[in-house]
Amino acid sequence: MKLNLTKVVNGCRLGKIKNLGKTGDRTMDIPGCLLYTKAGSAPHLTHHTLHKIHGVPAMAQLTLSSLAEHHEVLAEYKEGVGKFIGMPESLLYCSLHDPVSPCPAGYVTNKSVSVWGVGGRVEMTASKFMAIQQALQPDWFQCISDGEATCNEATSVKRARKSVDRSLLFLDNCLKLQEESEVLQKSSIIGVIEGGDVTEERLRSARETAKRPVGGFLLDGFQGNPATLETRLHLLSSVTAELPEDKPRLVLICGVSRPDEVLECIERGVDLFESFFPYQVTERGCALTFSFDYEPNPEETLLQQNGTQEEIKYVDQTKKSKTTSCNQEMTSFEINLKEKKYQEDFSPLVRGCSCYCCKNHTRAYIHHLLVTNELLAGVLLMMHNFEHYFGFFHSIREALKSDRLAQLKDLICRQAS
Amino acid sequence: MAAAASQTSLESAPRIMRLVAECSRSRARAGELRLPHGPVATPVFMPVGTQATMKGVTAEQLDALGCRICLGNTYHLGLRPGPELIQKAQGLHGFMNWPHNLLTDSGGFQMVSLVSLSEVTEEGVRFRSPYDGDETLLSPERSVEIQNALGSDIIMQLDDVVSSTVTGPRVEEAMYRSIRWLDRCIAAHRRPDKQNLFAIIQGGLDADLRATCLEEMTKRDVPGFAIGGLSGGESKGEFWRMVALSTSRLPKDKPRYLMGVGYVEERGDAAHPHPCLWGVDSWEPLPPGRFGSALVPTGNLQLKKKQYEKDFRPIDPECDCPTCQKHSRAFLHTLLHSDNTAALHHLTIHNIAYQLRLMSAVRASIVEKRFPAFVRDFMSTMYGDPTLCPTWATEALASVGITLG
Numbered sequence A: 001m002k003l004n005l006t007k008v009v010n011g012c013r014l015g016k017i018k019n020l021g022k023t024g025d026r027t028m029d030i031p032g033c034l035l036y037t038k039a040g041s042a043p044h045l046t047h048h049t050l051h052k053i054h055g056v057p058a059m060a061q062l063t064l065s066s067l068a069e070h071h072e073v074l075a076e077y078k079e080g081v082g083k084f085i086g087m088p089e090s091l092l093y094c095s096l097h098d099p100v101s102p103c104p105a106g107y108v109t110n111k112s113v114s115v116w117g118v119g120g121r122v123e124m125t126a127s128k129f130m131a132i133q134q135a136l137q138p139d140w141f142q143c144i145s146d147g148e149a150t151c152n153e154a155t156s157v158k159r160a161r162k163s164v165d166r167s168l169l170f171l172d173n174c175l176k177l178q179e180e181s182e183v184l185q186k187s188s189i190i191g192v193i194e195g196g197d198v199t200e201e202r203l204r205s206a207r208e209t210a211k212r213p214v215g216g217f218l219l220d221g222f223q224g225n226p227a228t229l230e231t232r233l234h235l236l237s238s239v240t241a242e243l244p245e246d247k248p249r250l251v252l253i254c255g256v257s258r259p260d261e262v263l264e265c266i267e268r269g270v271d272l273f274e275s276f277f278p279y280q281v282t283e284r285g286c287a288l289t290f291s292f293d294y295e296p297n298p299e300e301t302l303l304q305q306n307g308t309q310e311e312i313k314y315v316d317q318t319k320k321s322k323t324t325s326c327n328q329e330m331t332s333f334e335i336n337l338k339e340k341k342y343q344e345d346f347s348p349l350v351r352g353c354s355c356y357c358c359k360n361h362t363r364a365y366i367h368h369l370l371v372t373n374e375l376l377a378g379v380l381l382m383m384h385n386f387e388h389y390f391g392f393f394h395s396i397r398e399a400l401k402s403d404r405l406a407q408l409k410d411l412i413c414r415q416a417s
Numbered sequence B: 001m002a003a004a005a006s007q008t009s010l011e012s013a014p015r016i017m018r019l020v021a022e023c024s025r026s027r028a029r030a031g032e033l034r035l036p037h038g039p040v041a042t043p044v045f046m047p048v049g050t051q052a053t054m055k056g057v058t059a060e061q062l063d064a065l066g067c068r069i070c071l072g073n074t075y076h077l078g079l080r081p082g083p084e085l086i087q088k089a090q091g092l093h094g095f096m097n098w099p100h101n102l103l104t105d106s107g108g109f110q111m112v113s114l115v116s117l118s119e120v121t122e123e124g125v126r127f128r129s130p131y132d133g134d135e136t137l138l139s140p141e142r143s144v145e146i147q148n149a150l151g152s153d154i155i156m157q158l159d160d161v162v163s164s165t166v167t168g169p170r171v172e173e174a175m176y177r178s179i180r181w182l183d184r185c186i187a188a189h190r191r192p193d194k195q196n197l198f199a200i201i202q203g204g205l206d207a208d209l210r211a212t213c214l215e216e217m218t219k220r221d222v223p224g225f226a227i228g229g230l231s232g233g234e235s236k237g238e239f240w241r242m243v244a245l246s247t248s249r250l251p252k253d254k255p256r257y258l259m260g261v262g263y264v265e266e267r268g269d270a271a272h273p274h275p276c277l278w279g280v281d282s283w284e285p286l287p288p289g290r291f292g293s294a295l296v297p298t299g300n301l302q303l304k305k306k307q308y309e310k311d312f313r314p315i316d317p318e319c320d321c322p323t324c325q326k327h328s329r330a331f332l333h334t335l336l337h338s339d340n341t342a343a344l345h346h347l348t349i350h351n352i353a354y355q356l357r358l359m360s361a362v363r364a365s366i367v368e369k370r371f372p373a374f375v376r377d378f379m380s381t382m383y384g385d386p387t388l389c390p391t392w393a394t395e396a397l398a399s400v401g402i403t404l405g
Helices: A064-077 A126-136 A157-179 A199-211 A226-242 A259-266 A277-283 A298-320 A356-360 A363-371 A376-401 A405-415 B059-064 B074-079 B083-088 B091-096 B109-113 B140-150 B169-188 B207-217 B236-248 B274-278 B322-326 B329-336 B342-367 B371-383 B391-399
Strands: A002-009 A012-020 A026-030 A032-036 A059-063 A091-095 A112-117 A120-125 A140-142 A188-193 A216-219 A251-253 A272-274 A286-288 A334-336 B017-022 B029-035 B038-042 B069-073 B101-105 B118-120 B125-128 B135-138 B154-156 B196-201 B224-227 B256-258 B293-296 B299-302
Touching (some): A002 A376, A012 A376, A032 A376, A059 A064, A064 A091, A064 A120, A064 A126, A064 B329, A091 A126, A126 A157, A157 A188, A188 A199, A199 A216, A199 A226, A216 A226, A226 A259, A259 A376, A259 A405, A277 A286, A277 A376, A286 A376, A356 A376, A356 B059, A363 A376, B017 B342, B029 B342, B069 B074, B074 B083, B074 B101, B074 B135, B074 B140, B083 B091, B083 B140, B091 B101, B091 B140, B101 B140, B135 B140, B169 B196, B169 B207, B196 B207, B224 B236, B236 B256, B236 B391, B293 B342, B322 B342, B329 B342, B342 B371, B371 B391
Parallel strands (some): A032 A059, A059 A091, A091 A140, A188 A216, B101 B154, B154 B196, B196 B224, B224 B256
Antiparallel strands (some): A002 A012, A012 A026, A112 A120, A286 A334, B017 B029, B029 B038, B118 B125, B125 B135
C-alpha cells in the first residue's frame, strides 16, 4: 500500500491510501473512518439497506471478539471472512475487541491475550491468533497486544513497561508467523502502541514498533472520559510526533468516535477512526443532528442556529430532569426521538439530509416505532446516523482541502456539550 | 332473527374482483383485485405489518419484493399512535410511506387473543389497555371510524369472534351478533368510494350456523367477504371443511379472504397454498422469521441449530431473494447467535419473498390450467411419499378431485 499525502496543515494530514486490497487497486481517503460491524454485519442492516447509505467507507472493521469463536467454521470455509459475511468487495480491518463492549481486565499473560465472544472467553497465543487470521484473511489486522494499561488511570512505570515489552514480543512472534504463511502475504499487520499514561514508555513503544515492518500503527488505550481528555491528547501528540515520517505512517485509534474528539485527534496526527458512535446513538433511540456545514449561506445559518439553540436548550432541560439511563449518555450532537415532542413532528430527522430515512420518513413515524418497540426503528436510525457521520468525515476532508478546518472545529465545539 | 338488509348502500358495491382463470377441477381461481392503490394479483399472501411496519423491513424493500398489499392492525394502531395522529399524517399510507394497498382488520381478533382484557356486549368490545389500564369501547361504529381515519383500501367489519374451540350457545350468539354488527358497520362507513368494507363469515365449526351466516351476509352488498373464526385450535380436518363450505356459498365475482391462517404443522411451520383449493383469494401467513426459521419447499430450517454451522449453501438454491443471493446458512447461523438484528431482517426478507413467489407460482399454474399437477408436485416435495402426507391433506385434496401419488 502507498500513502499519498495531499497536504499537511497544522499537523492534520489529508490524503489517500492507494493500492489496497487483494487486487491492489482499492483506495481509501484520510482522514476517514471504518464501517462499524457486529458479527460481520453493519448493525441492523442488510446488504440492501447498507448500500442505500451514501458515503459508506471503503474499509469495514470486524472484531475478533465476535469472530474468534467461529474460526473453525471459517477455516473450513477457506475463502476468507469477507466472502463469508457477504462483503467480498469491501476492504477489511480486524480489530481485537469491540469498542462498544469493554472487556474484563486481568487476562493478558506473557503468552496470550483473550477476547470475549457470545460463548465466552477465547484465549489466544500468537500461534492460535495467527491461525485465526489465516482463516479470516483480512486486509489489515490489529496485532495482539497488552492493552490493559490505558492512559485513563495512573499506571505504574513497571506495568507500563511490561505492556510495551509484551506487545513487542507478540508483534515479533506474529510477524515471524506471517512470513511462514502464504495466505497472509497480502495482509498487513497493524502494530499496537501501548505504554499506559507513562510518556517514556509510550515513546519507546512508538519507536520500537516503527522499527518493525508493520502496515500502520494503532494507538491503544487512549479512550476515556472527558475529565482526562486534555492529558490524553497531550500524550497523543507526543506519540505521533515520535513516529517516523518516511514509512506509510498510518495511524489508527481505537475507542475514539465522538465528533469533537475525532477533530482533536486529527489535529494530533491520527488518520483513521472507528464509527461506533453512530451505533451507540442509534441504540439509545437518538438521531445525529449536529451541523458540519461550516460554510452555510446566511439564511441557512439563521434557521439552523435557531434550530440548534432550541435543541440545545431542550437537551439541557431534559438532562436536568434526569430521565432514563439511556439519556444520561446522550450528547448534544443528537436528539432523542422517544421524547413526546416528536409525536406529531412531521419533519425529517434533519432538514436537507439525503439519507433514505430523511427522504422517506418523519420524526413522528420514528417516534412511533420507538414507542412500540418495532425493529424498523433501529434500521432507519442506523441508516441516518451512519450517513450523517460519514458526511461529517467528508466535510473534514473538504475543510482541510480549502483550509477551513478551524471553522469546522469551531462549529463542532459550539455544539458539543 | 336476521336483520333486513335495508342498511345496504343504495348504489351497489364496487366490483373489485376480476377473474382471470378458474381451475376446472378444484375451485381455485386466479384473478386481480382492483384497489385504490393499484391492482393486486390473486391468490395472494398478505404480510402482516401490525403497527405500521413490516418488522425490520423497509417499505422500499417490501416494494422491491413485489408486495402490493399488506395488513395493519386497527386495535394496536387505534391505541398507538391513534387515528387522529394518523389522519394528520395523511392516513396510514402517508404515515408509513407505503404506496401500495393496505388492509386493516377491525380489532376483533384481539377479542380472542386478549380475552382476559376484554368483555363483549351488544354495544361492542370493552378493552382494558395493557399500556395504561384505560378502558376503551370498540364498537362497530368506532372500529369503522378508526379505519376510515387510517384510510386503508380494504377495511373489515367488527365481528364477534369466538375461538373455534368454544362450543355451545356462545357460538350462535356470536354469529348473529356479527350480522347485526355488519349492518352497523355498513351504516357507519363514511368512505365507501375509497375503502372497501368486507363482511366476515362466522359460525365456528358448526356447518348449520355457518350456512345461516353465509345466507344472511351474502344478502348485504359488500365488496368482499372474509372467512373468520378459524384461527387455530381446530383440527385441520374441521378447518378445511368449514373453508370449503364457506367458499361454496360465497358469490364468485367477489374476493374471499381467509383470516388468521398461519398454522403449525407436525413438521414445523410451512407455507401451504391449500386455501386456493377452495377458491380463497387472499390470506395472511404466519411470520416464522421471528424464531430464526426460514421457509423452504420441504418445510422450514431452524437456522440457529448446530447442524447449520458449516452449511455453506444458501437457504434455498432456487430462491432469488437478496438473502439467498448473498448469504449462506452458516453465516446466518453465526449472525443469529449474535445480537445484531440484521439476522432477523435477512430471514424476514427471505420468508416474504418465498411466500410471494409461491403465490405467483400457484397463480401461474391456475392460469395455465395445471393447478392439480402443481399441488401434487408441491405435496410430494414437502412430504416425499404420498403415504407420509397427513390424512387431512389427502382428504382435502380428494374433496376437490385431486389424488396424490
